[in-house]
Amino acid sequence: MPEFDLVIRNGTVATASDVFGSDVGITGGQVVALGRGLGAGAKEIDATGRLVLPGGIDSHTHIEEPRGGPTVNADSFASGSASAAVGGTTTVIGFARQERGGSIAQGVAEHLERARHSRIDYGFHLILTDPRPEILEEELPRLVEQGHRSFKIFLTYAGARITDDQALEVLAAARRLGALTCIHAEHHELIEFHTRALLKAGLTAPKHHAWAKPMVVERECVHRVCAMAEALDVPIQVFHVSGGESAEEIERAQRRGLKVWAETCTQYLVLTAEDLDRPGFEGAKYVCSPAPRSRADQAALWEMIRRGVIGNITSDHAPTRYAGPDGKSAFGEDAPFTRIPNGVPGLAVRMPVLFSEGVVKGRIDLPTFVSITATHAAKLFGLHPRKGTIAVGSDADIAIWDPAKRVTITQAVVQDANDHTPYEGFEVTGWPETTLVRGVPVVEGGRVVGAPGHGRFLPRGPYEMI
Amino acid sequence: MPEFDLVIRNGTVATASDVFGSDVGITGGQVVALGRGLGAGAKEIDATGRLVLPGGIDSHTHIEEPRGGPTVNADSFASGSASAAVGGTTTVIGFARQERGGSIAQGVAEHLERARHSRIDYGFHLILTDPRPEILEEELPRLVEQGHRSFKIFLTYAGARITDDQALEVLAAARRLGALTCIHAEHHELIEFHTRALLKAGLTAPKHHAWAKPMVVERECVHRVCAMAEALDVPIQVFHVSGGESAEEIERAQRRGLKVWAETCTQYLVLTAEDLDRPGFEGAKYVCSPAPRSRADQAALWEMIRRGVIGNITSDHAPTRYAGPDGKSAFGEDAPFTRIPNGVPGLAVRMPVLFSEGVVKGRIDLPTFVSITATHAAKLFGLHPRKGTIAVGSDADIAIWDPAKRVTITQAVVQDANDHTPYEGFEVTGWPETTLVRGVPVVEGGRVVGAPGHGRFLPRGPYEMI
Amino acid sequence: MPEFDLVIRNGTVATASDVFGSDVGITGGQVVALGRGLGAGAKEIDATGRLVLPGGIDSHTHIEEPRGGPTVNADSFASGSASAAVGGTTTVIGFARQERGGSIAQGVAEHLERARHSRIDYGFHLILTDPRPEILEEELPRLVEQGHRSFKIFLTYAGARITDDQALEVLAAARRLGALTCIHAEHHELIEFHTRALLKAGLTAPKHHAWAKPMVVERECVHRVCAMAEALDVPIQVFHVSGGESAEEIERAQRRGLKVWAETCTQYLVLTAEDLDRPGFEGAKYVCSPAPRSRADQAALWEMIRRGVIGNITSDHAPTRYAGPDGKSAFGEDAPFTRIPNGVPGLAVRMPVLFSEGVVKGRIDLPTFVSITATHAAKLFGLHPRKGTIAVGSDADIAIWDPAKRVTITQAVVQDANDHTPYEGFEVTGWPETTLVRGVPVVEGGRVVGAPGHGRFLPRGPYEMI
Amino acid sequence: MPEFDLVIRNGTVATASDVFGSDVGITGGQVVALGRGLGAGAKEIDATGRLVLPGGIDSHTHIEEPRGGPTVNADSFASGSASAAVGGTTTVIGFARQERGGSIAQGVAEHLERARHSRIDYGFHLILTDPRPEILEEELPRLVEQGHRSFKIFLTYAGARITDDQALEVLAAARRLGALTCIHAEHHELIEFHTRALLKAGLTAPKHHAWAKPMVVERECVHRVCAMAEALDVPIQVFHVSGGESAEEIERAQRRGLKVWAETCTQYLVLTAEDLDRPGFEGAKYVCSPAPRSRADQAALWEMIRRGVIGNITSDHAPTRYAGPDGKSAFGEDAPFTRIPNGVPGLAVRMPVLFSEGVVKGRIDLPTFVSITATHAAKLFGLHPRKGTIAVGSDADIAIWDPAKRVTITQAVVQDANDHTPYEGFEVTGWPETTLVRGVPVVEGGRVVGAPGHGRFLPRGPYEMI
Ligand SMILES: [Zn+2]
Ligand SMILES: [Zn+2]
Ligand SMILES: [Zn+2]
Ligand SMILES: [Zn+2]
Ligand SMILES: [Zn+2]
Numbered sequence A, B, C, D: 001m002p003e004f005d006l007v008i009r010n011g012t013v014a015t016a017s018d019v020f021g022s023d024v025g026i027t028g029g030q031v032v033a034l035g036r037g038l039g040a041g042a043k044e045i046d047a048t049g050r051l052v053l054p055g056g057i058d059s060h061t062h063i064e065e066p067r068g069g070p071t072v073n074a075d076s077f078a079s080g081s082a083s084a085a086v087g088g089t090t091t092v093i094g095f096a097r098q099e100r101g102g103s104i105a106q107g108v109a110e111h112l113e114r115a116r117h118s119r120i121d122y123g124f125h126l127i128l129t130d131p132r133p134e135i136l137e138e139e140l141p142r143l144v145e146q147g148h149r150s151f152k153i154f155l156t157y158a159g160a161r162i163t164d165d166q167a168l169e170v171l172a173a174a175r176r177l178g179a180l181t182c183i184h185a186e187h188h189e190l191i192e193f194h195t196r197a198l199l200k201a202g203l204t205a206p207k208h209h210a211w212a213k214p215m216v217v218e219r220e221c222v223h224r225v226c227a228m229a230e231a232l233d234v235p236i237q238v239f240h241v242s243g244g245e246s247a248e249e250i251e252r253a254q255r256r257g258l259k260v261w262a263e264t265c266t267q268y269l270v271l272t273a274e275d276l277d278r279p280g281f282e283g284a285k286y287v288c289s290p291a292p293r294s295r296a297d298q299a300a301l302w303e304m305i306r307r308g309v310i311g312n313i314t315s316d317h318a319p320t321r322y323a324g325p326d327g328k329s330a331f332g333e334d335a336p337f338t339r340i341p342n343g344v345p346g347l348a349v350r351m352p353v354l355f356s357e358g359v360v361k362g363r364i365d366l367p368t369f370v371s372i373t374a375t376h377a378a379k380l381f382g383l384h385p386r387k388g389t390i391a392v393g394s395d396a397d398i399a400i401w402d403p404a405k406r407v408t409i410t411q412a413v414v415q416d417a418n419d420h421t422p423y424e425g426f427e428v429t430g431w432p433e434t435t436l437v438r439g440v441p442v443v444e445g446g447r448v449v450g451a452p453g454h455g456r457f458l459p460r461g462p463y464e465m466i
């Protein structure tokens, strides 16, 4: 009689601290044993020559998310979760959104319904666009109790932004409730000011999107939110830090002893503002916010990752199609940058790009890769040790990784529902062969085999960062 | 026949770079000759053993300024200018104010009328509380042409604050017009947030005024306005930097190559937050914004002055009486700090305190004293070389200074129209004996002899700082 | 038939990234299995309510080390390794020393002989006092091949110091050989200068030891060695960083992208310069180099640990007796500080003090504790993954830790061969009950049960830090 | 009867703080009056359209200075002082040198003899190569009393360098005597190490001179000397700061409150390391120490000048000929860089280059130009207010400057005794027409008219910097 449901045999296991040769025994969807020469499994996977990695946690993803206005997110939970698993990611944290004047509880309920089709596990940050007292005092305590332990606020975007006054009330609520607030930090009025000036001057090409929001716009707001966190003594997570100056503000806050955490995203490590200036309207595919920066900023971000200032890397997956009535070209290929829907997809490529550009190129070691793709996010967002590591008792969320496989990224490879990838043609070394979610294969040999609905909602506990 | 209208004989002249023994020959209200053994003057002053210093420029003063609400500024131009001259100051820059919905040109006209009674020369910063397009595009160009070359904006105070959006429009107008924008920089919403929390908690004493606006409130806003200045590439003057953290933001901006200038005020160099906690309601006398900080902040400010990061020191003279219906105690001695009118007087003490605490105590040398009390402001605000130095062709604005005189500051000494001074009992070494404005004594032997109306409006040119 | 030699059952295992409930199966001195409900062990330990931690690595210890001059190290390998194990440490890295004019290979051979009596595993840094070409080119390559992969140099101390010129040659050899150079960094001439001045002034008490080597002495040298490492592009480990200014230089080097690593020591986190001023000659017990600093420096060091700037904490165990002909009082209790032998013991207290002051007081989390006491040192000094973690295939070096046990430190508790401990009376929460070295108990229930000679020499591989 | 010996009429006078239209009345070699419409002079100069500037002080010059070894300085005092005056400089501070084992008093006596032929005024820094107790305790007090109030030490160069131990003794003596120590700061052993490696690798071209002494070599030593100054609480002047990293160390020291002053030199503002790589052996003309750096370093230095971190600019005039037995090519045009004598000339071009690159290009204003070329040095080296300004009582050392004159620099223009200038072909706007030393023309209309021997030795007082 087999001792385990599944044994992954002869692989090299990596955690955020260690790398060691070990079989992995899985029963009931959990890792129950690590050891060499474990007893038989009902099923076995030979991982000789492979890395056995904690499945990735992508803590910033937009999947099947309604947007204000005409544009629609290309991915459903079925397609988005498939693409995530293709790239080794086994948990996504997305967003449930409050409509202004509306209820966040209702947004959660609706989003839970949509997410039922996910193939991988999931949780939500609660986007608060209208933090009225009844929301903060009645809805949020219940939602936090149900495991929705993080909020998201925007300080820019006409349809979503809240004022500093409201942001302080959200932060104060987060402090009371032990929730973590994630912040999109750009100086709204400066972006508007620049945009008006650019349009007036006829500077409307995709590349001018980056002109409208230069680094100072982000640096200002990062400092501001750090100051608000300092005044209230409450932790925050700064989203999508895109370059050196903003990262320096994060580091200054950390040096003051604040619990200011930060992510950057795949695109800020491999794309640049020059991509926005590709011939024709091709640059539209690279329009996202913040805008991609320079090679020097990429180097600065890697350095900040190496030194732990920036702790996790997400995709900010926002799959806007190029074609069609919701696409980046919906208003024609002469449309001003203000009419190009924001967002780039990235669920599938996040881990392979980080492995290839990070580990293979010698910028980071394997435990750091595990940390920035999984463990840090798990700790920050209350999923550890259930998620984010390979340890006894953890969910058997595992990416079996071929470290030598060379892949040229194409739309066919990423398998999301978008019609393009901004990483088209990008070459990486290392790719996951098999992705398990709670011991069940969702991807096998690169093929999506997991069924929609396999994913489970993850109630989350408090962040455990000191 | 006398060669000069007036000769100051045998004194030691100081400028922002030099100290030398010289007579000063004055004719037509100007310095026309420097030399030893100058020919006779119609009038002569023996300055043996005395310093002959440029009269001070106090570039941040509130005199006879209407305030929203019930409180009235204690000083008229007659009394305020007398007190300034008592302390060696010969030029004040005050404020003409736009009422919301109103015209700044009208505010200027009214203030010019009031200022006609000044005994010393004067100019105005234009307080913009409602920068509508017609104000920015029609009124301001005319006013700048008339020599009102600096604007003042508030980012806090319910009655005066403008939004970041409006601030950007003001900065853009300043850039177009070659005017300098002065900024009161505190994070409005944080102050409000703290204040609500303090009141709710019953923490309402004068000292809680400082709790409502800790350093982070100011540091945040200083960084923000520096970022806005950086984005628009326009110089700014940050008002009343009150401690180390804010000064560090100023320095960081300067290191980036920005033309970010800054003042601090007398009170931030000699008062502390502990003064707000004096027995009874005495602390109310020290309620001003920003709030006085700590000894460590004082040391940091002196260091920033020594290294030139902070270039001029003003009084932010805001003479609110203690008694009476407009006074700090108007709402009783149990009034919460929110009902205590802000502001401390300081016109008379600014130069003596800086001389005593700076030069006599060895923190700065005499040329630096001249620079921070006169020359730097003259250059920044377009008054140089007419004002702010003793050079051929300059106005004969001169303080004849007894460097050894010991004075204990009292209300009788300062001679303004207030009913108290927060510097009561403070001892200084060094005091001006005689103050000349364009060659005419306004103070002689400590006695005010200049007539109201001797002062002249000063049209100002562009700042000449590189 | 038992499945394992030993099973540690029902404990909570911690690594540098994870904390999880698991049994630990040990066979042949190695961890062979992790899991719940593991099969039987020939021997079993019930760890219910206990932490199961990687045994500590103390990478800076002086045990049975000959010193120039009359003083003798109080500990033999038998006593020192017992004390280490009492405090949860299972590996020590000590020092083999080259005498000037002599051979380092000979120093190694002699020290290997002494170390045969160790109860726990060990390796050596090679102290190079005379790096002649034949040493660098002939002896070192052989020694590195034998697993002595780290060097130690002193830039102060008359008997041991080498010049910058020699230091560069050592660093160049380390680069060629893939060895890591550890550096005692204090500006020698400044110490000498200060010492001459103090003695001349009659300032000879123990506390004046700290006056002779203020922080600037260390900061200077830390910057200097970072610069040398930068110029040669070679990693270094800076020993015993004692306060904020030096740590800041470490951080600046790391920000430049350098592989500059650093340790601090227990004493710099809990002792201060005031301890040197204890009544009578008691202060002599606190004479070590660098000298203990201030509370502010302690806070700065904790902050640097929290942010990962300082990666490991050692004891710099240097057990100089108080009494006797080799003791701190050998020259009488009026002896000038220059005649007090340096050094404080600390092998036993290192981990308990860090657990209590760090984890229990909330300054760091448990994985960070594991990292700074074991994992980081293992990686830095080429012992990972054999040592420094609990993972399949690792040596079963384990401290079974009672996290709630309260202990008042006394000489009886620490069980080394010294006659005093500078931590006498210090109270800690948390203490190891049982310490295993390769699966064999060396301490059980606080009692030393491991035999001298159980320890093994550890040949070490290259550092694996990126 | 004329009222003055000389009147400079109708010019625009500039000081370090002011710019104003004024005649200058000169009698007895001093400025005795400033004013418009001054009485007649026995001689008059029409300065209409001209700037009337304080004659420059070049506080770092090597003129007719014996060097260890075969090379001889191209300039005599007659030729060097002529070249200086051609460029508007009226005072030079050179060096009297102690031979090892010898007396500095003798060095001074000999150098005073040589300097008798100078056309402009002069003083000496005392180069201490062998600071034995009798030198420090007997010779130096007498020399300081005679007005030699500054020392110079080298921390590199085989023939001149002193150890850190000796440096501390010199600094201590300087502190006792109120003298200022100037320091050539480069890490000697690193230079030697690099040089050995480069020669071994056959990398011997002029450009490899810069490879032997990269920025880190200088930054290290700058930090070290700042630390020594901090430990002893004594002011220092760091010579020839050549780029951003070193300047940052200067600034950090100033932020700590230290009296650490610094110069940079003309060559570090307009030459770069690429000049060392000119075709053939041309690069040898640019071999000086420190080596010229990059454009980014030039920008950093200008920024440091603008913010006052670096206070004066010198030429470090070291006129080594290209041809001849003492020249840069003495060992052939294939000579390794180690055999190329160091040093570039620059007396004549210093002020014109700074005026053109600084004032004309908008990097600094005119008062700053006066400060960095004259006033700051005067204050630092005890010559103020006699020298370094135009004020009543000051020596009439004046450069009458045509701000619009365009000059292409050639060897014929600079009029020193060298056979080349590294600035050949460099174009500047602005040049002095007439240079007066104590009221006597040394250069008139660009022609040297001052006689050798007109110069006077300047006994100097203590620095007056706070
Ligand atoms: Zn966002
Ligand atoms: Zn997003
Ligand atoms: Zn204000
Ligand atoms: Zn004000
Ligand atoms: Zn040491």
Ligand SMILES: [Zn+2]
Binding pocket: C060, C062, C316, C318
């Ligand atoms: Zn040691």
Ligand SMILES: [Zn+2]
Binding pocket: D184, D239, D240, D289, D290
């Ligand atoms: Zn030099």
Ligand SMILES: [Zn+2]
Binding pocket: D060, D062, D316, D318
């Ligand atoms: Zn030189």
